[in-house]
Amino acid sequence: MSISEPTEAVTGQGRKGWYGQRQLVWQVGAYLIINAMFVALWASGGSRGHHGSFWPIWPIIFWGVGVAFFALRSLTSRAN
Numbered sequence: 001m002s003i004s005e006p007t008e009a010v011t012g013q014g015r016k017g018w019y020g021q022r023q024l025v026w027q028v029g030a031y032l033i034i035n036a037m038f039v040a041l042w043a044s045g046g047s048r049g050h051h052g053s054f055w056p057i058w059p060i061i062f063w064g065v066g067v068a069f070f071a072l073r074s075l076t077s078r079a080n
Contacts, residue, residue, distance in 0.1 A: 020074040031067050035060050 038056035 020077060024071055024074045027067050027070055031063055035063070 035056060038059060042054065042056050
């Protein structure tokens with residue numbers, strides 16, 4: 001590294017990557033906790049109203065796609 005090349009600390013990339021990683025952990029944590037609550041609600045008797053269909057699959061799938069895109073963006077921006 002020469003003197004003319006900026007370091008991660010100077011450009012802020014190190015901090016930006018850390019922030020994105022922290023946000024990803026929060027996103028995944030919220031996804032897991034809330035979807036676990038949906039499954040528990042379904043298992044505790046909420047399944048009777050929908051003929052026993054596993055309705056929590058819909059938020060699991062669609063929210064999961066959003067979390068996956070967020071993770072992809074966070075991990076690829078950190079790699080650059």
